[in-house]
Amino acid sequence: xxxxxIYALTIIAVWAVMAISLNIQFGMTGLVNFGQILPFAIGAYxxxxxxxxxxxxxxGALAGLVAAPLAGLLVILPARRSSQxxxxxxxxxxxxxxxxxxxxxxxxxxxxxxxxxxxxGDRNLALGLSLALLLVAYLAAQRIGNGPLGRFLxxxxxxxxxxxxLGRNPMSYRSTVTAVSxxxxxxxxxxxxxxxxxxxxxxxxxxxxxxxxxxVILGGPGRNIGVVIGAAIxxxxxxxxxxxxxxxxxxxxxxxxxxxxxxxxVLVLMFLFRPEGLFPETRRIRDVDGR
Amino acid sequence: MFAMRPSPSQPGGRVIxxxxxxxxxxxxxxxxAVGISLSYSILRFANFAHIQYAVxxxxxxxxxxxxxxxxxxxxxxxxxxxxxxxILIDVLVFSRxxxxxxxxxxxxxxxxALFVRAIVAxxxxxxxxxxxxxxxxxxxxxxxxxxxxxxVVLSTVGFMVLLHVFLxxxxxxxxxxxxxxxxxxxxxxxxxGERMIRLMWFISGAYAAIGGSLIALETRLQPNMxxxxxxxxxxxxxxxxxxxxxxxxxxxxxxxxxxxVLIAVDFGSLVGADPWFVPSQYRDYIAVxxxxxxxxxxxxxxxxxxx
Numbered sequence: 141x142x143x144x145x146i147y148a149l150t151i152i153a154v155w156a157v158m159a160i161s162l163n164i165q166f167g168m169t170g171l172v173n174f175g176q177i178l179p180f181a182i183g184a185y186x187x188x189x190x191x192x193x194x195x196x197x198x199x200g201a202l203a204g205l206v207a208a209p210l211a212g213l214l215v216i217l218p219a220r221r222s223s224q225x226x227x228x229x230x231x232x233x234x235x236x237x238x239x240x241x242x243x244x245x246x247x248x249x250x251x252x253x254x255x256x257x258x259x260x261g262d263r264n265l266a267l268g269l270s271l272a273l274l275l276v277a278y279l280a281a282q283r284i285g286n287g288p289l290g291r292f293l294x295x296x297x298x299x300x301x302x303x304x305x306l307g308r309n310p311m312s313y314r315s316t317v318t319a320v321s322x323x324x325x326x327x328x329x330x331x332x333x334x335x336x337x338x339x340x341x342x343x344x345x346x347x348x349x350x351x352x353x354x355x356v357i358l359g360g361p362g363r364n365i366g367v368v369i370g371a372a373i374x375x376x377x378x379x380x381x382x383x384x385x386x387x388x389x390x391x392x393x394x395x396x397x398x399x400x401x402x403x404x405x406v407l408v409l410m411f412l413f414r415p416e417g418l419f420p421e422t423r424r425i426r427d428v429d430g431r
Numbered sequence: 432m433f434a435m436r437p438s439p440s441q442p443g444g445r446v447i448x449x450x451x452x453x454x455x456x457x458x459x460x461x462x463x464a465v466g467i468s469l470s471y472s473i474l475r476f477a478n479f480a481h482i483q484y485a486v487x488x489x490x491x492x493x494x495x496x497x498x499x500x501x502x503x504x505x506x507x508x509x510x511x512x513x514x515x516x517x518i519l520i521d522v523l524v525f526s527r528x529x530x531x532x533x534x535x536x537x538x539x540x541x542x543x544a545l546f547v548r549a550i551v552a553x554x555x556x557x558x559x560x561x562x563x564x565x566x567x568x569x570x571x572x573x574x575x576x577x578x579x580x581x582x583v584v585l586s587t588v589g590f591m592v593l594l595h596v597f598l599x600x601x602x603x604x605x606x607x608x609x610x611x612x613x614x615x616x617x618x619x620x621x622x623x624g625e626r627m628i629r630l631m632w633f634i635s636g637a638y639a640a641i642g643g644s645l646i647a648l649e650t651r652l653q654p655n656m657x658x659x660x661x662x663x664x665x666x667x668x669x670x671x672x673x674x675x676x677x678x679x680x681x682x683x684x685x686x687x688x689x690x691x692v693l694i695a696v697d698f699g700s701l702v703g704a705d706p707w708f709v710p711s712q713y714r715d716y717i718a719v720x721x722x723x724x725x726x727x728x729x730x731x732x733x734x735x736x737x738x
Contacts (some may be wrong), residue, residue, distance in 0.1 A: 170534070172534045172537065172538065174541070218723045218726045222535070224533065224534045225476070225477045225533065225537065225673065226669070226722075226726055228477070228534075228537060229477070229665055229669060229722060230719075230722060230723065230726065232661075232665075233662060233665075233666075233718070233719035233722055234719065234725075236658070236661075236662060236715065236719070237715065237716060237719050240712070240715055240716075243712075244710070244712050249530075289467060289492050298559065300729050345658075346658065346661075347545065350542075350545050352540055353538060353541065354542070354545075357538070393556075393557060394553055397549045397552045397553040398549065398553055399549075400549035400552075401549035401553065402549070403543070403545060403549075404541075404542045404543065404544070404545030404546030404547075404548075404549060405542070405546050406542075407538070407539070407541070407542030407545065408524055408539055408542040408543060408546065411528060411531075411538070411539045411542070412524065412527055412528070415535070416529070
């Protein structure tokens with residue numbers, strides 16, 4: 141039971157980093173990224189490929205941390221002047237392309253069979269690393285959110301034209317946000333690979349992107365602590381699927397599907413009845429005098 | 432490698448075969464794509480749940496066949512069912528969110544998609560279902576296709592002509608186009624906006640169901656068929672300019688042609704080496720590539736009005 145609690149906490153921390161990373165993009169800046177699983181997958185596969193090449197562990201980790209933000213900048217490039225519909229489609233498309241490449245080209249990382257990575261043997265160490273990453277991501281996101289950068293990101297989110305008339309280039313801010321948040325997601329992917337010890341294309345489906353989205357919408361877009369709690373709630377539901385299946389006697393894939401249905405329902409219901417999330421973003425109102 | 436692709440012996444047969452394959456695939460994609468353009472043109476958001484309407488349509492046809500309906504009746508019943516489902520989802524979800532930003536609606540539509548997909552997978556299970564049909568191979572001008580392919584193409588063409596006549600030759604169709612070009616003005620002039628939106632949902636849902644059924648007949652039913660049709664359908668809609676209904680048809684044709692030509696060309700022989708083809712699972716790359724190219728070339732296309 142203690143082992144399971146440690147495992148659950150580790151996985152929650154990893155996905156909470158994903159939620160924070162999406163929160164910087166969507167909650168703060170208004171970027172609709174439907175391929176959030178891509179940087180995560182890149183981080184995980186960097187570890188997998190490094191393992192295949194017998195490279196040391198830090199080489200894979202470093203490769204993931206560098207490749208994820210670079211991929212983000214490449215993806216944002218074609219979507220530069222387009223509306224959010226297209227940005228969503230392009231990120232979704234690139235995420236799927238990466239998964240399909242890994243599935244169809246077995247020489248890179250085992251194709252559908254995936255790669256086995258040497259797992260972190262010490263469970264407590266894995267938990268410690270995940271919590272440390274979560275703390276770093278949270279502090280970084282808080283710093284961005286509360287500083288002048290975050291203030292301007294919110295201006296972009298609310299009114300891009302206004303942001304441009306203030307003499308700054310919204311696109312360069314978006315690029316910064318993309319690089320930072322994709323690096324976070326890449327780091328989460330690296331850690332995920334070392335915690336789970338196995339990487340395969342089925343772990344990086346479009347559905348997984350939407351679990352992160354549900355976490356952000358549930359917790360409260362724009363509020364870092366909110367999305368962390370949102371992720372915690374959803375991942376607790378996910379990891380307890382096995383127990384629910386045992387307890388109810390239903391087949392586990394049925395329980396897994398019903399869980400996904402519940403996630404979809406949560407996403408829709410939040411939009412209908414509480415669009416600001418469980419923990420709404422605090423409104424920042426300032427007098428001109430600064431009082 | 433050669434044996435894997437149909438390549439008739441007559442000279443020029445390969446070219447015709449590529450054209451025929453492109454038209455068949457484009458038909459399956461186009462009939463689903465028009466629904467996305469239709470809803471985008473009036474409500475201004477990309478409805479990701481639309482793909483699930485096609486999947487539900489395929490499964491509903493399967494249920495109809497299992498209940499003993501002839502296949503045509505089963506498809507018709509499925510179209511009516513999914514059209515009503517699209518209206519129901521609008522009444523329960525989208526109609527309450529008319530005022531929010533398009534990004535919000537797009538995210539909500541993913542929530543709906545996730546829900547519908549999970550329900551379909553719960554009810555029908557994860558394994559593939561094959562709809563049995565008897566098909567006759569047809570040879571025409573050096574190309575080979577089946578009687579089912581012919582039915583797929585003819586029914587898509589028929590339904591497109593029907594949609595065109597409806598949109599351009601009837602008062603109701605004009606009203607829909609008026610709503611697409613300027614919603615507020617059209618409503619001010621007495622067009623019943625909400626009622627027309629429900630009609631629009633019925634049409635796009637029914638067309639998606641027909642498309643999903645055609646794909647189910649041509650290939651097979653499985654819950655993850657949504658991922659297989661998602662990229663080509665959205666690529667077709669993007670190429671066509673999102674809100675342009677018949678642009679989506681053109682987009683499907685262009686995309687399908689690009690995909691089939693690229694996987695049919697022997698690139699190896701072109702550079703004087705052994706025969707080498709692009710593996711057919713790379714179709715999706717062409718779809719995403721097409722979206723990226725369209726974005727780079729005409730980023731303003733998102734704001735164009737209906738056909």
